[in-house]
Amino acid sequence: MEILHKGFDGLDIAFEGQIPSGLDRELLEAKTNASETKTDTLLKQNGVWLQVADSGARGGYAYRCDTGPLGAIWFFKRPNPKDPWGIRVSLKSLPLAKHGLGWARHYIPETLKKLDIEVSSHKMAISRVDYAIDILAPAFVLDRHCFIAHARSKLKSHDEIEVIQEVGHSGRTTSVTVGSNPGQQVILYDKREEVLSKPDKCVWWDIWNASRQKLGLEPLERNTPEKSRVWRVEFRAHKRHLKDNWKIRTWDDFDQKVGDVFLQMSKAIRYVNPTADTNRSRWQDAPIWKLATEQIQDDLAEMKSDLSCDKLKTILMDQQRQLLLSQYLGLGVSLAALEGIEGTSFDSFLSQTTENAKRLSKCHKKPISKRIEAAAAKYALLRAKYT
Incomplete structure (x- = not known):
């Protein structure tokens, strides 16, 4: 790992x-x-x-x-x-x-x-703070039954809402959440799957690979899950837990106590290796949990990405561009299906559709320059001059 x-x-x-x-x-x-x-x-x-x-x-x-x-x-x-x-x-x-x-x-x-x-720095209230650890662990298999928690922790599931919240598909569990807002939460989930399913999250591939490159390692093979499965352990402290249990409101409170908040959380809620021992509290932490807990004990050190801001913006722009192109293509396919176009004729149909769109644009009540200007606001913050 x-x-x-x-x-x-x-x-x-x-x-x-x-x-x-x-x-x-x-x-x-x-x-x-x-x-x-x-x-x-x-x-x-x-x-x-x-x-x-x-x-x-x-x-x-x-x-x-x-x-x-x-x-x-x-x-x-x-x-x-x-x-x-x-x-x-x-x-x-x-x-x-x-x-x-x-x-x-x-x-x-x-x-x-x-x-x-x-x-005023004294007139503030920290209402939520999250700390996450991303672990490359291709062989790890998530099992909701391996979570044990203090009796006061809330565990939710589909069949028992007050016990564990579990997400999965095809017989495979991809996420387990322990606890709830506004208290404390621990989530162990397949970050690779989330990144692949959400275009706005794809930048994490570059963040991970930048980290590996710094160590002289090869980039992750994103299309090979058995080599690139990344699991995230995420600790979340919400308003009630921070305020009522730890009296954290200001930066001074945060500096003094936040490390203990997450360390206690990792002990109150654990992912373990089950044994024949009937006393579950004696079960030892699983390797992935031991590794995550070590990071919390390390004074909450942070790994800052070496990617430049310009590089990150370029990646985000490319992601949005690919998303829009995919939507454009999807609409073209739907229109072709409506018109009864065969697959072999799709390329020429797409070219003709572009010409039809040009004629339609000229007939629009608003000039194209005004429409582009209006649409630009949606993407303005992705452009360098606005960031």
Whole structure:
């Protein structure tokens, strides 16, 4: 088994603070426009590009803003003295993998400053933090019955909702979740399968291979599961667990206690090798669990990706390009089927379809330049000049 990546994978923080009235007006206008055009609206504030959605979020947040694949999701409430906790930020996994937690601690106050939002470091509440370890373990087979947990831990399954949450197909378990939000959760799942099934996750191949290249190892053979099966052990501490059990709210609390949070979690919930011993608590940790726990004991060290930001953006652009091309092809196949086109005639049919689309475009009520401009907002944050 080999560690391909380890580090913080998610971080949510709320702040006591209000957005200024000027930003509120611009966000409201952008949100209204997004609702009318059915696409996110791009808004620039003091060098910060915000992709404003047409809806907010639960908890009274009127605005939901994305700062791009190497940024975060920001949630803002409308200014209201009776509801002072008006700011929340959710950090994405990709910039955390690239830069580590230190980046987040610089990025958040810097962005707030640019948006003219005043907050106090003592008026904050860390509401979620995730730590993940990616392990190359092709021979590992996940078995939900190998999990044991403290009696107070919640384990969920399809047949017993209060016990274990299990996901799988074709007789193979691919994911087991122990615990629930807003408490603590431990998840062991097939990360390779997730990466292959979700285009926006494919960048993880490059992150893993960059790690292997640094050690002088060959790239993973992504099409050969028996050589490239990657399992992720993910520890999640949610709001109630952080606040009530560990009294963690501020960065100082975080620095002092977060390592113990995950270490205790790895002991309270374990993946083991079953034996004939009827006392399950005496069962020894399985090798994959021992390896994951060792990483937590290592002062929560992070493996930062050596991929440059430009390289990451290029990878993300290529992923989106391939997705759109696949959708384009799929529509072409559907149209060919509707027209009764044979497979041998598809290439010429596709060429003719392109000509038909050109004529249709010229008849559209809006000029193509305006339509491209409107669509560009959706992908603007992938382009270098906006990031």
